[in-house]
Amino acid sequence: xxxxxxxxxxxxxxxxxxxxxxxxxxxxxxxxxxxxxxxxxxxxxxxxxxxxxxxxxxxxxxxxxxxxxxxxxxxxxxxxxxxxxxxxxxxxxxxxxxxxxxxxxxxxxxxxxxxxxxxxxxxxxxxxxxxxxxxxxxxxxxxxxxxxxxxxxxxxxxxxxxxxxxxxxxxxxxxxxxxxxxxxxxxxxxxxxxxxxxxxxxxxxxxxxxxxxxxxxxxxxxxxxxxxxxxxxxxxxxxxxxxxxxxxxxxxxxxxxxxxxxxxxxxxxxxxxxxxxxxxxxxxxxxxxxxxxxxxxxxxxxxxxxxxxxxxxxxxxxxxxxxxxxxxxxxxxxxxxxxxxxxxxxxxxxxxxxxxxxxxxxxxxxxxxxxxxxxxxxxxxxxxxx
Amino acid sequence: xxxxxxxxxxxxxxxxxxxxxxxxxxxxxxxxxxxxxxxxxxxxxxxxxxxxxxxxxxxxxxxxxxxxxxxxxxxxxxxxxxxxxxxxxxxxxxxxxxxxxxxxxxxxxxxxxxxxxxxxxxxxxxxxxxxxxxxxxxxxxxxxxxxxxxxxxxxxxxxxxxxxxxxxxxxxxxxxxxxxxxxxxxxxxxxxxxxxxxxxxxxxxxxxxxxx
Numbered sequence: 105x106x107x108x109x110x111x112x113x114x115x116x117x118x119x120x121x122x123x124x125x126x127x128x129x130x131x132x133x134x135x136x137x138x139x140x141x142x143x144x145x146x147x148x149x150x151x152x153x154x155x156x157x158x159x160x161x162x163x164x165x166x167x168x169x170x171x172x173x174x175x176x177x178x179x180x181x182x183x184x185x186x187x188x189x190x191x192x193x194x195x196x197x198x199x200x201x202x203x204x205x206x207x208x209x210x211x212x213x214x215x216x217x218x219x220x221x222x223x224x225x226x227x228x229x230x231x232x233x234x235x236x237x238x239x240x241x242x243x244x245x246x247x248x249x250x251x252x253x254x255x256x257x258x259x260x261x262x263x264x265x266x267x268x269x270x271x272x273x274x275x276x277x278x279x280x281x282x283x284x285x286x287x288x289x290x291x292x293x294x295x296x297x298x299x300x301x302x303x304x305x306x307x308x309x310x311x312x313x314x315x316x317x318x319x320x321x322x323x324x325x326x327x328x329x330x331x332x333x334x335x336x337x338x339x340x341x342x343x344x345x346x347x348x349x350x351x352x353x354x355x356x357x358x359x360x361x362x363x364x365x366x367x368x369x370x371x372x373x374x375x376x377x378x379x380x381x382x383x384x385x386x387x388x389x390x391x392x393x394x395x396x397x398x399x400x401x402x403x404x405x406x407x408x409x410x411x412x413x414x415x416x417x418x419x420x421x422x423x424x425x426x427x428x429x430x431x432x433x434x435x436x437x438x439x440x441x442x443x444x445x446x447x448x449x450x451x452x453x454x455x456x457x458x459x460x461x462x463x464x465x466x467x468x469x470x471x472x473x474x475x476x477x478x479x480x481x482x483x484x485x486x487x488x489x490x
Numbered sequence: 491x492x493x494x495x496x497x498x499x500x501x502x503x504x505x506x507x508x509x510x511x512x513x514x515x516x517x518x519x520x521x522x523x524x525x526x527x528x529x530x531x532x533x534x535x536x537x538x539x540x541x542x543x544x545x546x547x548x549x550x551x552x553x554x555x556x557x558x559x560x561x562x563x564x565x566x567x568x569x570x571x572x573x574x575x576x577x578x579x580x581x582x583x584x585x586x587x588x589x590x591x592x593x594x595x596x597x598x599x600x601x602x603x604x605x606x607x608x609x610x611x612x613x614x615x616x617x618x619x620x621x622x623x624x625x626x627x628x629x630x631x632x633x634x635x636x637x638x639x640x641x642x643x644x645x646x647x648x649x650x651x652x653x654x655x656x657x658x659x660x661x662x663x664x665x666x667x668x669x670x671x672x673x674x675x676x677x678x679x680x681x682x683x684x685x686x687x688x689x690x691x692x693x694x695x696x697x698x699x700x701x702x
Contacts, residue, residue: 126652137521137555138640140542144553145633153553182637185644 106174107148107161108200114192128189135185135196142184146200175201493602496642498635501611502550503624509547510632511570511582514608515676516545516556517636518584519566521643522604523557523671527662529655540669551629554636559669569676580610581679586672588650589660600675603648606639 143149152161172179184196475482502510525538541558556563570582584606590599615621650672653661662670 130649131646133524134521134643134646137542138644140555141517141520141636141640144544144555145636149553150551182640184640187646 105176105204106201107151107204108146108198109170109172109175111170111197111199112194113197114194117193118188118190128187131185131187132194135187135194138184139196142182142198146198147202147204148200151204170199172199175199176203178202494604494647495607496605496638497607497609498638499609499611500628500631500635501613502628503615503621504612506547506549506624506628507580507610507612508567508570509550509552510628511608511610512566513545513547513550513552513554513632514606514635514639515566515570515584516563517554517639518606519562519671519674520555520557521639522586522674523559523562523669524662526664526668526670527655527658529658533654535655538668538670547629549625550632551626552632554632557669559666561666562669562671565666566676569678578612578680580612582608582610583677583679584608584674585677586674589673591660603650 148161151159155161179199179201181197181199184198186193186195188194498514500510500514520542523540525540527535527537529535542555543558544553545556546553585602586604587600587602590601592599613624615624650661658664661673663673664670
């Protein structure tokens with residue numbers, strides 16, 4: 105993805121009145137200072153400050169005509185400055201991309217393969233064992249085998265997410281643990297890669313989508329965000345808003361019909377996949393045991409990973425960072441909710457309280473008699489305090 | 491000779507006022523500063539070097555470039571802090587001037603040749619989400635202001651002539667050790683939320699007192 109194009113041009117329009125003296129020198133100095141100021145102002149500057157692990161920013165220098173095609177729509181141009189010299193007029197300008205957002209699925213259809221790198225630590229990865237982020241390869245539709253794609257090193261196309269501090273809306277792929285699946289590191293070639301990817305996906309899908317009725321769903325799932333086969337497959341994704349940590353409201357699911365995708369009405373709905381997915385709605389844990397579970401049910405809380413299969417909305421369970429999947433399927437959000445709504449202390453419940461009150465009243469005279477006997481001890485104790 | 495005047499307007503939250511003003515001041519002074527002049531014989535001089543450094547704002551998603559002169563930075567911060575953070579409208583003027591020597595008993599005349607006016611509108615925000623949005627929006631606005639400043643600077647309009655050694659103090663501020671900006675002064679005008687400026691209120695008070 106091209107971010108900026110800086111253009112330094114010199115034309116033959118000479119300014120005869122200006123001699124090579126401090127005027128030209130000062131103006132060129134001013135131009136240099138302006139260049140410094142403008143470089144911090146473009147949207148790509150913030151990208152460049154964050155580069156390193158997930159992406160790098162590269163540059164190339166070329167002569168001749170400026171090629172502004174790669175900047176996307178709506179790019180802006182800044183004319184930094186012009187200095188007239190006796191040799192010609194120097195002009196410095198900058199054209200920069202405005203839209204730094206992650207590419208939409210439409211671009212998967214007819215564009216050359218692009219090295220995509222996703223940056224979002226809220227996203228669950230299908231391969232928890234693979235530690236660092238892997239760049240993903242999006243294959244275009246209709247590409248044949250035998251077409252070799254440019255290697256990673258040659259490609260200067262880098263896509264990043266849009267920049268915001270709140271968790272962005274994510275492209276949810278049903279059946280996965282969440283987020284966009286990541287492909288292996290190597291730039292695989294042609295359909296072989298797709299097959300490999302299918303092979304790697306299937307076991308994990310098999311584990312997670314145990315209740316999936318047919319294999320075609322699995323295929324749909326693994327094909328969906330790869331941009332493979334036809335746009336029809338691409339459409340079979342459900343856009344759902346990712347819920348940030350500690351948020352207690354139900355997830356809004358935007359169905360395909362409300363999105364501006366052609367033939368969205370014909371796309372099969374995969375809602376049942378969500379409901380049946382044991383990762384989303386884990387099977388009911390055996391009743392009893394921990395009071396925590398009991399409180400979870402007593403809350404009637406709408407969140408958490410308790411088996412709320414009779415709810416109308418679909419709960420997508422996401423795992424915050426560092427959450428453990430122990431015997432109790434407890435996650436950080438659930439814990440926090442329980443912490444906020446602790447169970448009532450048994451001694452404070454009314455029935456028990458009433459009973460104990462009556463008992464206390466009955467035993468009061470006896471207690472008084474005992475205390476009267478020990479009056480002297482109490483007095484001695486009080487005197488030691490003074 | 492006419493004085494060139496440029497006006498910039500920003501709307502910021504209280505705690506962003508200082509950083510926003512420093513960003514504008516430093517960006518303007520970056521373009522209006524040179525290295526120290528070292529005069530030699532025969533009327534020639536050499537110019538010292540000036541470094542630059544980035545400044546990341548804490549309360550705004552913005553980075554600006556300033557001259558690497560701590561003395562200049564301190565002087566500007568002292569001026570920027572004078573503008574309070576309450577609700578209301580504040581105005582800061584950065585004026586570049588030349589001194590013209592006058593005969594006794596008249597004092598030297600200060601002739602401005604460029605004035606930058608920054609109107610700061612301070613808003614109060616209630617929620618953290620609004621503050622976060624404000625952070626980003628103010629950052630974008632300041633980016634636009636920097637582009638405006640650069641466009642004005644590169645019009646190459648009037649600049650004082652490079653002075654002889656004897657007159658350098660009439661054009662440049664030679665008091666700093668590591669950088670030499672054009673002579674400048676900063677002035678403030680604070681208006682409270684009701685729209686009445688402090689000076690008019692004082693004036694009214696004095697008039698009323700005298701009327702009694």
